[in-house]
Amino acid sequence: MSENTKILEVKDLHVDFLSYGAENHVIRDANYYVNKGEVMAIVGESGSGKSVLTQTTVRLTPGIISQGQILFEGKDLAHMTEKQLEEVRGRDISIIFQDAMTALNPTMRIGEQITEVLMKHFVFTKAEMEQFTDELLAAVKTQDPDAALAAWLTEYFRPNEKQMALWASQLKPLLSGADPRSAVIGWIKTTGNMTKERAKETAIDLLKMIKISDPEKRLRQYIFQFSGGMRQRIMVAIALACRPKLLIADEPTTALDVTIKAEVLNMIIQLVRELNSAIILITHDLGIVASYADRIGVMYAGEFVETGTSDEIFYQSQHPYTRGLLKSIPRLDTDSNEDLKAIEGTPPNVTRMPKGCPFHPRCECAMEICRQQAPALTTLSDTHAVRCWLQDPRAAEVRKKFGYEEVQP
Template sequence: MENRDRLLEVKDLHVSFDTYAGEVKAVRGVDFHVDKGETLAIVGESGCGKSVTAQSIMKLIPMPPGRIKKGSIIFDGKDLVKFTDKQMESVRGREISMIFQDPMTSLNPTMKIGKQIMEGLIKHQNMTKKEAKERAIEMIKLVGIPNPAKRVEQYPHEFSGGMRQRAMIAIALACNPKLLIADEPTTALDVTIQAQILDLMKELQNRLNTSIIMITHDLGVVANIAHRIVVMYAGKIIESGTSDDIFFNPQHPYTWGLLQSVPRLDAANKEKLVPILGQPPDLFKPPVGCPFAARCDYAMPVCKEYYPEKTQISEKHHVHCWLQHEMAPKVKNPIVEGRR
């Protein structure tokens, strides 16, 4: 039965890059969905496949060397994998928008901010220049930039870092897209501005009912904004659940490691942060077993030989880990234990 609330469904997505040294298997069988008006966070360290997954949805990965080997990306009932470049042009900006990591490299330094907002409106909404300019002023005001009538006439270098990120959000939301993909939107910003940008995205989502995919390496960033979280490692989703599942009852040792490396204000005893030692595996030749086995304190011989099956913890919470097997030794969950 079709789920009417489902906006995006990614099924068994495999993305590779062909290089002179061989095939890099960047995304290896990813499955997730996003419902209307929902925020999904994709979390993991650099190189785990988060951004490649997001760019595959927008079909922004260069082909070649990149290619979607297998899988489907069903957006609003249509499979984007089968779309031509021409068809994707009508989707990008109008139905799906993206906020990139560094606004200074994403904004055109030679164009006024107002003109950059107006571009999409003229192309997708068939507005006149006058209508588009009025809407651009409206959008600049909506994202909290003061003096919008003056700001539309300014260039990116005249904006601070936080204001540039707000301008990027204004461009992304100008055509009221159904889905907004935010790729590490707060990485280059200081903590105060980070909080303001996240609050702004939350407020705009409530107002416009936009679905959001938030990509980040920092679980602390998504604590207040995400409804559900998927944890990626070495091109695979290793754990997925609601925010409460991931923060209060995580089941994968990698998720434990991510949480233990985030500072907590509520901790009674100010313990040192625990880093995850070692390096992610080489995706030229991914391991056959659990990709985290080489860095895991709880790894067993089976972890290196076979990839763990999916274990359903609750309705929305699942994990791929051999510790869930009935024959596995009982291990104390450091996150649950640490809160007692």
Template sequence: MARDKSKTLIDVKDLRVSFDTYAGEVQAVRGVSFYVNKGEAVAIVGESGCGKSVTAQSTMQLIPMPPGRIKDGQVMFNGKDLTKLTDKQMESIRGSEISMIFQDPMTSLNPTMKVGKQIMEGLIKHQRLSKAEAKKKAIEMLDVVGIPNPEKRVEQYPHEFSGGMRQRAMIAIALSCDPKLLIADEPTTALDVTIQAQILDLMKDLQRDFDTAIILITHDLGVVADIAQRVVVMYAGLVIESGTLDEIFYNGQHPYTWGLMRSIPKVNTDEKERLVPIEGTPPDLFSPPKGCPFAARCKYAMPICKEQMPEKTYLSEDHYVKCWLQHEMAPDVENPIKKGRE
């Protein structure tokens, strides 16, 4: 279906972010564009170092500047370009309208402050609640995220919580001011599978009950399948494919997307099949290649792939890919994902 821009909550356009180091400029994000609608969950996937976390943190101006800097692009949120706002203006948006769950709750929570007080901070600052009102809301939030005995837990420190409970506490902090957008950066990486499933169920409940939009940063495609409606595939600081969940999982068109899909173990089949790794390493972003960044690792690469970056090819109104295999003069290549599902 056609994109309804009236439903768009955040629209990232041609975002470029670099880090200046003693060895030179690291071009971490090189023209990323994507959007998230109100109440929608969008996953940004790719291997470590592809720029997905930097993209998410840049939208909230959370990257250290310097050495980081937003070179170009727009992050439009409710009619405002967040890249043009001052630190003070961003403070009024962070926590109240956009919140973030970080990868490691033990390093994100303040170990010297009680968990309840950390939830109360945002409520007092953004919603102007009294301490008594903020404490009452903090207890409610701990209860919402499934922490038992919230009246007792609100007075405890992070080290008294288990890993799963710390992540729930982080979610309580992020959701305490009813944000319109929740950015979850690898929210389940450090958790065992049982707690991981509980956290994902909690995020789905919150999306449904509060109509919260979610940007999910992950390399775990099982997590993506469980929660996302659309998927953005990143590689070497670029978006190389984007589409709905079904389009990416069942009709992905970029060889890198194929590689990601073929690395997922199949649990619903009696066939014994080896996982297929993606050979090679990502390119050096001190000096990115001028052509397709995946060309050096792609068994389908043609001479033009190393010389020129392909343009977007739209396969539907929601699905596009940047790959020379889509060109009319390219050889026919059988999609290994489709073949594996036949």
């Protein structure tokens, strides 16, 4: 469920790649956000920049951020050091990649790969224990103590429901004791800190969660001993091991058989909802996101050409590219024998971008201005924005000609 608090906000982001001495502007002026607990879908054809954009969010591409901000819980990831980023990756934000075989380590047992990420993020230094404790002691003085304690546990230890109740009941009496500072530090050392045993128990729970039977035996196996669908589910387990606040799922089911695609996607969405995490779901198939997405961003040639709520994109789309994508979705709810229409032509190469609007060579509504000048972003509602010359009030006749009469820019 979306809570309308932005957990991630990307502002005016430009990402460039240097290639043979030339600078390619792969992402141009990207603006998007993700609310807490919501499903944000990013769609677009191959090469539109979906992976570069989202991997840049956690600074995993060699691309250069030439401009812009990547605000995660208010902190700018674009300017963090590698050490600070290491703490965010896998713990606060994690990624499921398209291809499990290349993303997972073939030489390590599955169990080790899961426990490794838990040990990395939840084993603390003495200085960290002291810092966390001081934060808790300050928070319980100024806020509701129960709420402050729960927020503190979630931030640093990511307990499940059972652990939350147990750990809160252990910590509460310590806070009113004679020496709360030493007592809380002691609690972190003995309980909050991740141990190998607890990491293994968590790994077993995770395999159960992704419905892999005989988890204890499976944890000792290697990735090649699993089927394609299982590998993808193991990526899900590793990505969710630390109960991240944001999951980026980059075409998580593309490599899978059509029969298990829906099963894996349903599982990802269900698990993410249970954790109350947000998800960025990347796909080139707008049809896939119809039943899951709260909001959708449509990318073309490195730009967002339209963003809106699911309803705005499906029922009030105003960009010819979005409309083209919608026409290429097979519909089960009509008897229509009309052929599916793929958008003619191919997206431009980043090294040879056309002048004006990047979509104009393929656009049935293209006007002369579209060939000359790139359109600005037009805001249609609090949640709906589009980058298209058709939104200019002077384009009313052109809109009408192409069936856009309901447009109210």
